[in-house]
Amino acid sequence: MRIIRTISYIARADFLERIRQFAFLVILGLTLLAAYFFVPPAEAAYVTLDLDGYRGIYNSAWIGGSVAISTTLLLSLLGFYLVKNSIERDETTGVGQIIASSSVKKLYYLFGKWISNFAVLSAITVAVMAASVIMQWVRGEERVIEWWPLVSPFLFLTLPFMSVVAALAVGFETTRILKGTLGNVLYFVLYLLFTAGSGVMPFGPDLIISAMQKDLMAISPQSSGSYGMGILFPEKPLRLFEWQGVDWTWPLLSQQLSIGLAAFVLIAAASMLFHGFRETGYAIRKPKRAGTGLADADNTVFDLQKEIGHPVSGVYVSMLPPVVIRDSFLTLIHAEWRLMMKDAATLRWLVIASVLFILGLAVPISVSAEWKIWPAVWIWPLRLWSGLGSRDARCGTQYLVASSPRYATRQLSAMWISGVMLTCITGGGLLLRMLLEGDCKHILYWTAAVFLIPSLALACGVLTGTGRTFELVYLIIWYLGPFSRMPYLNFLGTRNSETSAGNLLITNMVYLLISMGLLTAAYLSRRRLDQD
Structure with missing residues (x-):
């Protein structure tokens, strides 16, 4: 119980600090805006998900699946840079030195930071889930809300990836060479590799797209299986089909939950690389000549008296030499x-x-x-x-x-x-x-x-x-x-x-x-x- 209480205190304090920041509201707004545009109106000139000339009816399954894909791709990038500063903030504010002097172990501290990062990203995901319900009502093609097809893509696609993003943010901060600009650039490269290879990753966004294509092939066997994702402008309107969502079998659930388990491994590895908080301060120069600091101060006073020709106790402002301002x-x-x-x-x-x-x-x-x-x-x-x-x-x-x-x-x-x-x-x-x-x-x-x-x-x-x-x-x-x-x-x-x-x-x-x-x-x- 003491371990759980220690981790929860660290996570709660860091989470409350983060959600008060302006950057959290900015990322939340950008993610909600992207989710809105990823479900374009039926009469819009653009589409965001084209399955060989088809798109699904805006029911709960299609809204949940398509918005979960966009949220995963966008928040995997923005979310990393949002949460990658928790350890740095403790170090600059001096809180880290206080924690280092306590009995809190490095593993517990990093677990608390990881939970806080994951909670921040989860809060944004939950807000997008709520917005998806509203989007289904606004688009108006199918107003009956089916909660499981709507929520399950977020639970088993977006949240597992957010746990890995949160763990990577902690891991990068614990590694000296990756905590600065080099780490930010490296993660951006990794993100590009992830988005480029998401079509061949069975646990990524292709998991949902494959389920969509499978149902499409059942009604249109001549479909080539190609798809486009992004801001697309088709030459002719897309045809509609009804998609009922992903069939979440136990092997599929185990595969997706294993992504979250990888986050625990990353935190455990980061705890071995983390050297804690080392006390920093200004180096004190040794005096060039023997004597105490009091003797040096006396010499300074003597020099001042020699310069102005009066005892220091009787110095007035008018007796001091004029101040030269170098406004260069x-x-x-x-x-x-x-x-x-x-x-x-x-x-x-x-x-x-x-x-x-x-x-x-x-x-x-x-x-x-x-x-x-x-x-x-x-x-x-x-x-x-x-x-x-x-x-x-x-x-x-x-x-x-x-x-x-x-x-x-x-x-x-x-x-x-x-x-x-x-x-x-x-x-x-x-x-x-x-x-x-x-x-x-x-x-x-x-x-x-x-x-x-x-x-x-x-x-x-x-x-x-x-x-x-x-x-x-x-x-x-x-x-x-x-x-x-x-x-x-x-x-x-x-x-x-x-x-x-x-x-x-x-x-x-x-x-x-x-x-x-x-x-x-x-x-x-x-x-x-x-x-x-």
Whole structure:
């Protein structure tokens, strides 16, 4: 009982702390919005699940199955970045050191954190389940609610995956090399592999889609068995069929519940990698000469008396030398640059950045776009960009820095300029190559990207107080746009297609306007902090 009580206390405290955060409401709203769009109206021009020209009638089984698929895919990505900060928060607030001094074992502590993460993701899932009931009534094709076909896909598909996501978040935080930006990027890659292979995973979303296709084959044997999922625009309206849901046999239930058991294994492995909370503090320098601190203080007082020519006890403000204020904006930019580049003070980072610079300079632009060199150049500094705007909040110095004159304009401008400098330097090889080739088209894209990336990083950092938001948003945009060459998101211009001069200028002007909007949002947010 004592073990259960200890774990429950840790989980409850962390859960209550999380649901009060603004990020929880944002992820909840995005998930509900995605669930709404994943059940389009019957007269809508788009569909989200196309089974070879068919879709199911909007009954409880189809609504539950399709929304559970979308929730699993979306929340597996957003949910990880939402809950991956519980151990870090305890470490920065000093709660971890208090826990380390108690009798709480590491395994119990991690189990409590895992239960809290799972509870947060489960709360969002339950909200989507409730919204699914409303969606069935709103769409109006079948108003009779059948609870088991509606709820069972969430219970045996979404929740088991959420338990693994919650365990991975804890596991990444307990591993030093994975607790930062590298872990966030690695999980994004794992997520892409999961979504790409979900069609061949018998325990993933293909479990429900296979059951749908099986019932479809019974009424339409000529069906090819292909399907499409996402925002699709069919050339002709889809035909309807009735699907009664998944037949949850015991072997199938055992298979899905085993996913949840994998979470226990991950937590047990994480407890062996977790070294607990080590007390951190400032190093105390040894005095350069022998003597106590009191003697050093006496020497300081003597020097002060010698400087002003009066005893310290009789010092007035008018006797002190004038204060020299060094209001140098260049000094502030240099300080922000040093703080930003502190995370890159490793030979490995500099070597890889140099290699990417040389490749951008040596390889022709058309080849570098085809070989994904350009996207690689501007994904490598991700860790450095993510610190823009959020470093003060992470270090707890935002109110100290806010006391400086013209805090909002000077500080944000220095951060943004340092980010622009980093973007220019890392992409300098590409720019030189474009100048050699006289490629004005890509020079415009290069210029827009130089302004857009630091602006996005600064706005995300200021508005959310964490670097994970920028890392997630930029990774999604970077993958869909420059890497996969999706129109409108491809702000690097890596798509090999002819674009008119007018459209090219309009596109880059839009990117610059977005940059200005992001900077304005960051400035207004900092102005509120300055006024407080």
